[in-house]
Amino acid sequence: MSNFVVSxxxxxxxxxxxxxxxxxxxxxxxxxxxxxxxxxSAALDPLSxxxxxxxxxxxxxxxxxxxxxxxxxxxxxxxxxxxxAGLDPESAPLGNPVITAIDVT
Numbered sequence: 001m002s003n004f005v006v007s008x009x010x011x012x013x014x015x016x017x018x019x020x021x022x023x024x025x026x027x028x029x030x031x032x033x034x035x036x037x038x039x040x041s042a043a044l045d046p047l048s049x050x051x052x053x054x055x056x057x058x059x060x061x062x063x064x065x066x067x068x069x070x071x072x073x074x075x076x077x078x079x080x081x082x083x084x085a086g087l088d089p090e091s092a093p094l095g096n097p098v099i100t101a102i103d104v105t
Contacts, residue, residue: 001063005101006074008058010082010094016049016056020085027081031060056092059100072096 014059049056052072058078064070083091 001065002020002070004062004067004070004074004099005062006060006062006070006097007100008060008074008078008094008097010056010058010092012049012054013091013093015054016051020087021047021049023085024081024087024104025095027084028058028077029071031062031077058094065101067102070099 024047027050031046046059047056048059058074058081059075060074062070062073062077064073075094078097079089082088082094
C-alpha cells in the first residue's frame with residue numbers, strides 16, 4: 001500500500017458559508033496531507049477556496065494499492081464530505097481527481 005495525495009477541483013454554485021466549510025473539514029478530518037516528499041512536512045489546507053471564481057480544491061491523503069484506487073477512494077471521500085455539508089453534485093460539482101504526490105515507503 002502507498003499513500004497518495006489526491007487533488008480534486010470543484011465549483012461552488014452558491015457562496016460557501018463558514019458553517020458549510022466547517023462541516024466539510026470535519027468530514028475530511030484525518031485525510032489532510034501531512035507529508036509530500038522525502039518526509040517534508042506540508043502545511044496544505046485540505047480545502048482551498050477561490051471566492052472570486054467560486055472554485056475550490058480538496059487535497060486528500062489516501063492509502064491505496066495503485067493510483068486508480070487512490071483516485072476512486074479520494075473521490076468517494078470528497079463526495080461524502082460534500083453531501084454531509086448539504087452539497088449535492090449539482091451545487092458543488094467535482095472535476096477529475098489528480099494524483100499530486102505519492103509516498104511508497
